[in-house]
Amino acid sequence: MYKKDFPFFANSKTVYLDNGATTQKPQSVINATIDYYTKYCSNTHRSGFGDAAIATTEFEKSREVLQKFINANKKEEIVFTSGVTQSINFIASSFGKRFKNIIISSLEHHANIVPWQMQNRTLGNGLLVVNCSDNLDFDFTHFEKLLKENPNSFVSIAHVTNAFGKIHDIKRIVSLAHSYSCPIMIDGAQSLSGFKIDVQDIDCDFFAISGHKTFGPTGVGAIYIKEKFHDMVDPYITGGAAINLVDLEQGTTFLNSPYKFEAGTQNIAGVIAFKESLKYIENIGYKTIQKRKDELMQYLDSELKKLPDIIFYNDLKDCSGTRSFNFKDIMHDDISILLDKMGIAIRVGHHCAQPIMNKLKIKGTIRVSLAFYNDFSDIDKLISSLKRAISMLKD
């Protein structure tokens, strides 16, 4: 029904079920990219000629669209980055290093683990990790214990977990963190494509955004920075476009947010096209997107449960678009190779979340991640292919 908006589906026979890794792009996003490169390709915020002014205007429109999209209070609270990984690295390096302790959860993906480890923080040495239950639920009791013992820490938690699609109750997490004077960053990599984000309602201090997981271009994302932190966050990289004055004797003064955080030439085409993906989502509406994904997930879950020896690690409840599983005595890698040959795109492995795989004592899972444009026939093809693969692999 929605696939007609996405040229990929007209050109590829692949049954695309790897939306957790990246999403397909609607024609309007592709058109905006082409328009920039073919009609007014110029640098932003520097040159004064007409095309450069159009580029700057379109670029800044994206900031305003994203501001309204996530209900940030001001457009200055939106800083463009290359994506969630850069957003988290930026905040870790430019703000998180001020804190003695960092609190993450055991369900985080590497993008929210490694930036902290680069500061030589490991478990028990400045890195505190919230436990999860056997069913992969966030352990609020343990979280509060860590907060109580370590007030004034920095907290960084995924909204929806990468490997299992588990939705965290972030409003409750943010509220608890704040009650112990802990600023908090939410990793929204897997959530912005699925449901409405209102950063003022959530009351988080930082919110990391990925463009390409939200039907936008690759290499573009953003970090929401609550205004009260603007002066406390240092520039991550410096150079042109971030600078107010440079004096070889006196040193440098920076512009205000967001420009002091956006040195160098940005992914201009990407930023400009990103807003088209947000407009596309608004046109479809989150209610429709969520309803569609819920229906697809219910169907996927019920069909998967009919397969022999399937192993799940969490319930369907509180899952957003992602179902992660294994089959007894079958290596996920074998399933991946055979499904690929049958034209089904899924992802297998540790999904950049090795710690939770280690906790579960598995090497990885088979991850099916849906988007609203998938349809029931995609799931039927997946199931019939899984059946064939299992029959080939079983003794």
Next chain:
Amino acid sequence: MSIKKRVENIKEDLEFFDEELAKYEYIIDLGKKLPPFDEANQIPENLVHGCTSQVWLIHEKKGDKLFFYGTSDAIIVKGLVYIILDIFSDSTIDELKEIDMDIIKELNLSEVITPNRQSGVIGMIKKIKEYALKS
């Protein structure tokens, strides 16, 4: 039989299948035929680098020849291990030292396995050559 002749034989076997999934069924069957591999040898130093799945490879010297034994935790890769062992095991050390072939190209494996899995096959041959050079 020379390594070159064995490669030709395997290539003939693989080319026999018109339907791609039938080729996989054949490789999976080869994987199931792979002799048991002692768990005591599934240690880090016997791991082959570059494999998406884990592959262990050991060798035994008998006279002027080397014999190889291996396994994987994935059945399709086990089939590939079977093929590699079939080609290189029971070869003279001198012949193994001279190995300089693009096995992916020779066997048309690029149609069978993706680039990140191809590096595992290349890793196996590299380890075989290393064993030969040290023998």
